[in-house]
Amino acid sequence: MSTKNLSLIFTKIPEAFPVPGEHLTVKDVGFDLSQPAPPNGLVLETLYVSFDPYLRGLLRDPKIPSYMPPFPLNGPVVAASLSKVLKSNDPAFREGDIVQDRLPVQQYNVWQPSESSPAKPRKIDPSAGPEDIRHYLGALGMPGLTAYSSLYEIGKPKKGETIVVTSAAGAVGQLVGQLAKHEGLKVLGSVGSDDKLEFITKELGFDGGWNYKKEKSTKDAINRLTDGKGIDIFYDNVGGEQLEGAFDTLNLFGRIVECGQISQYNLPPDQRYPIRNTFQTVAKRITMTGFMVGDANMGPKHFLEHQKNVGTWLKDGSFKAKIHEWQGMENAADAFVGMLKGENFGKAVLKVKV
Amino acid sequence: MSTKNLSLIFTKIPEAFPVPGEHLTVKDVGFDLSQPAPPNGLVLETLYVSFDPYLRGLLRDPKIPSYMPPFPLNGPVVAASLSKVLKSNDPAFREGDIVQDRLPVQQYNVWQPSESSPAKPRKIDPSAGPEDIRHYLGALGMPGLTAYSSLYEIGKPKKGETIVVTSAAGAVGQLVGQLAKHEGLKVLGSVGSDDKLEFITKELGFDGGWNYKKEKSTKDAINRLTDGKGIDIFYDNVGGEQLEGAFDTLNLFGRIVECGQISQYNLPPDQRYPIRNTFQTVAKRITMTGFMVGDANMGPKHFLEHQKNVGTWLKDGSFKAKIHEWQGMENAADAFVGMLKGENFGKAVLKVKV
Numbered sequence: 001m002s003t004k005n006l007s008l009i010f011t012k013i014p015e016a017f018p019v020p021g022e023h024l025t026v027k028d029v030g031f032d033l034s035q036p037a038p039p040n041g042l043v044l045e046t047l048y049v050s051f052d053p054y055l056r057g058l059l060r061d062p063k064i065p066s067y068m069p070p071f072p073l074n075g076p077v078v079a080a081s082l083s084k085v086l087k088s089n090d091p092a093f094r095e096g097d098i099v100q101d102r103l104p105v106q107q108y109n110v111w112q113p114s115e116s117s118p119a120k121p122r123k124i125d126p127s128a129g130p131e132d133i134r135h136y137l138g139a140l141g142m143p144g145l146t147a148y149s150s151l152y153e154i155g156k157p158k159k160g161e162t163i164v165v166t167s168a169a170g171a172v173g174q175l176v177g178q179l180a181k182h183e184g185l186k187v188l189g190s191v192g193s194d195d196k197l198e199f200i201t202k203e204l205g206f207d208g209g210w211n212y213k214k215e216k217s218t219k220d221a222i223n224r225l226t227d228g229k230g231i232d233i234f235y236d237n238v239g240g241e242q243l244e245g246a247f248d249t250l251n252l253f254g255r256i257v258e259c260g261q262i263s264q265y266n267l268p269p270d271q272r273y274p275i276r277n278t279f280q281t282v283a284k285r286i287t288m289t290g291f292m293v294g295d296a297n298m299g300p301k302h303f304l305e306h307q308k309n310v311g312t313w314l315k316d317g318s319f320k321a322k323i324h325e326w327q328g329m330e331n332a333a334d335a336f337v338g339m340l341k342g343e344n345f346g347k348a349v350l351k352v353k354v
Numbered sequence: 355m356s357t358k359n360l361s362l363i364f365t366k367i368p369e370a371f372p373v374p375g376e377h378l379t380v381k382d383v384g385f386d387l388s389q390p391a392p393p394n395g396l397v398l399e400t401l402y403v404s405f406d407p408y409l410r411g412l413l414r415d416p417k418i419p420s421y422m423p424p425f426p427l428n429g430p431v432v433a434a435s436l437s438k439v440l441k442s443n444d445p446a447f448r449e450g451d452i453v454q455d456r457l458p459v460q461q462y463n464v465w466q467p468s469e470s471s472p473a474k475p476r477k478i479d480p481s482a483g484p485e486d487i488r489h490y491l492g493a494l495g496m497p498g499l500t501a502y503s504s505l506y507e508i509g510k511p512k513k514g515e516t517i518v519v520t521s522a523a524g525a526v527g528q529l530v531g532q533l534a535k536h537e538g539l540k541v542l543g544s545v546g547s548d549d550k551l552e553f554i555t556k557e558l559g560f561d562g563g564w565n566y567k568k569e570k571s572t573k574d575a576i577n578r579l580t581d582g583k584g585i586d587i588f589y590d591n592v593g594g595e596q597l598e599g600a601f602d603t604l605n606l607f608g609r610i611v612e613c614g615q616i617s618q619y620n621l622p623p624d625q626r627y628p629i630r631n632t633f634q635t636v637a638k639r640i641t642m643t644g645f646m647v648g649d650a651n652m653g654p655k656h657f658l659e660h661q662k663n664v665g666t667w668l669k670d671g672s673f674k675a676k677i678h679e680w681q682g683m684e685n686a687a688d689a690f691v692g693m694l695k696g697e698n699f700g701k702a703v704l705k706v707k708v
Contacts, residue, residue, distance in 0.1 A: 057637065066637055067606060067637050067638065068637075239632065239633055243632065252421065258632075258635040258636050258640075259636065260636055261632070261633040261636065264633050265633070269630065269631075270630075272630035272631070272633075273630065274628025274629065274630055275628065275629045275630070275632060276623065276624070276626035276627065276628055276629070277623075277626070278593065278597065278612075278615070278629060278632075278642075279593055279615040279618050279619070279626075280644075281612040281642060281643075281644035282612050282613065282614055282615065282644040282645075282646075283411070283420055283421050283422075283644070283646070284421065284644060285643075285644045285645050285646060285649060286612075286642075286643075286644050287641065287642070287643045287644070288632075288635060288640075288641070288642045288643075289635075289639075289640075289641045289642075290634075290635035290636040290637070290638060290639045290640050290641070291636075291639050292636075292637070292639060295639060
């Protein structure tokens with residue numbers, strides 16, 4: 001007996017922005033809801049899925065090498081999800097438990113430990129943190145841990161310094177900015193709309209910011225907002241022209257935290273933004289460092305502290321984390337592409353069980 | 355009574371390569387050889403002058419801010435020099451001593467301590483190191499200390515890794531390559547002529563290299579020389595296309611030592627090389643770090659070790675340091691520009707007292 005099970009399938013390798021229905025297609029892959037949980041495994045119903053920029057890199061030709069394998073063509077997109085346990089064959093989990101794991105983006109999944117992926121899903125205890133469990137995909141999930149670990153490890157924030165956070169209303173940017181305020185920095189943010197600008201300055205407590213769509217250049221914006229004094233940390237989620245502006249405005253011994261370059265991922269190589277001022281690195285002794293949250297000195301090192309601090313601050317209201325929710329698996333491809341285009345205002349989440 | 359004293363004068367701000375006789379002009383500024391040494395000071399006759407790429411940045415419009423002040427227009431170029439003491443009014447120096455200091459590039463100088471520049475010239479003891487005192491402008495001078503400190507502090511070489519050194523036959527590159535061999539790395543070098551390629555592979559012991567003027571791209575050259583295995587450290591003296599090739603071929607956790615970008619210094623901003631692949635920083639966790647030899651963790655930290663080790667290795671012949679000598683103050687402007695164009699084969703030195 002097959003139940004409908006809508007799944008987000010990778011159907012064609014995109015050259016630029018993926019197109020819903022062409023490169024990403026929602027299909028019914030069916031599910032047998034009468035099946036028991038497998039040995040040491042779970043039957044799961046998906047509640048929410050997290051859409052994050054890094055997923056774009058996995059929609060690629062397998063001939064292009066990189067450090068995460070791409071999704072197989074005609075297989076499902078796999079993303080961080082919150083699911084409800086329907087059936088359990090592992091005493092650590094009970095029916096009704098909420099778990100987080102990277103799983104195929106579809107309504108139902110079977111989970112089972114394997115040699116290549118033996119780690120159990122993470123059980124969420126909603127009583128330990130904020131009420132809204134969606135935060136476990138955002139501020140308390142991978143994006144939050146990304147923000148937390150890299151700001152401290154690479155950014156090395158010092159009281160009195162100035163930081164620029166790009167994509168400042170996004171899942172990572174929101175948290176970086178609030179953490180930097182907490183550490184006593186002057187915090188500026190770049191965003192893609194006036195609404196987002198109002199949000200980061202009025203609600204998140206940023207000291208200033210700009211809508212990059214209305215500026216002549218990042219360099220001009222930073223010079224105006226710092227009275228020409230420049231910045232000490234550039235937290236990069238965007239790349240391209242904004243990164244170029246950073247090289248021009250960073251002060252001596254400035255740090256670039258290279259978290260992502262969303263502006264470049266959907267461009268063919270010859271259309272990527274040409275940066276002509278990396279020579280600033282020498283005279284100004286800039287350090288630019290890339291990382292991934294799974295690196296030993298990142299997520300694994302900071303996880304417990306991140307959970308405790310950010311969980312507490314979200315619960316007591318001193319930190320905020322805005323979430324942008326799309327609804328329904330039938331809209332999964334549109335939501336994915338909308339996230340890549342920055343149409344989300346806050347952490348991008350798809351509510352699967354509507 | 356005035357003696358002829360040819361001096362290299364900064365006569366016009368260059369837009370691109372300086373032109374001898376236009377932007378840099380040798381003029382007789384005269385010198386009174388009968389004057390006594392000033393209080394606590396010295397009268398000096400210049401033997402050798404060091405020409406290094408960083409000097410190009412000091413031939414600029416004072417309205418362009420940077421972290422070393424530019425040379426005043428119509429004043430002398432100031433560079434590291436070896437001089438002979440003609441007269442001394444400081445008991446620490448005797449007539450005939452050889453000293454090293456940054457001084458106007460001219461045949462005779464008066465040196466005197468001042469509030470802004472109280473440090474005495476460094477007295478060279480030729481019996482302590484190699485016979486050829488010119489090494490105190492190269493492998494045992496600022497370029498050598500640059501190579502030594504940055505390779506260890508930023509490059510963090512590990513046995514078995516692969517390093518690419520650009521401008522590999524230059525003052526810094528020669529030493530970086532030999533130090534990296536000493537540490538057990540596979541060492542590849544990029545150079546601008548077949549003679550230099552033969553020199554680094556046959557005489558300096560590099561494992562391989564390429565003449566960048568004969569290659570389609572740096573990426574191709576590195577892929578060929580590493581069998582596609584990539585590199586771990588990129589020691590950059592060149593910038594531009596070579597730096598772009600590094601982003602493409604560096605391995606996970608690769609390091610870029612950003613020592614200089616000689617290919618970019620003589621270009622107007624809109625003609626600088628457009629780098630389109632800095633996004634590689636993220637996935638590959640690359641760190642790119644700029645520095646100056648005067649930074650606390652660089653020269654000052656490594657000076658004694660550098661002098662001891664490199665002095666010993668030059669003396670016993672296990673290290674080599676090729677020097678390119680121009681002769682005569684009348685050729686100073688040509689030598690300076692020749693150095694910027696890479697016409698030197700080895701450390702660029704001008705012999706002033708011929």
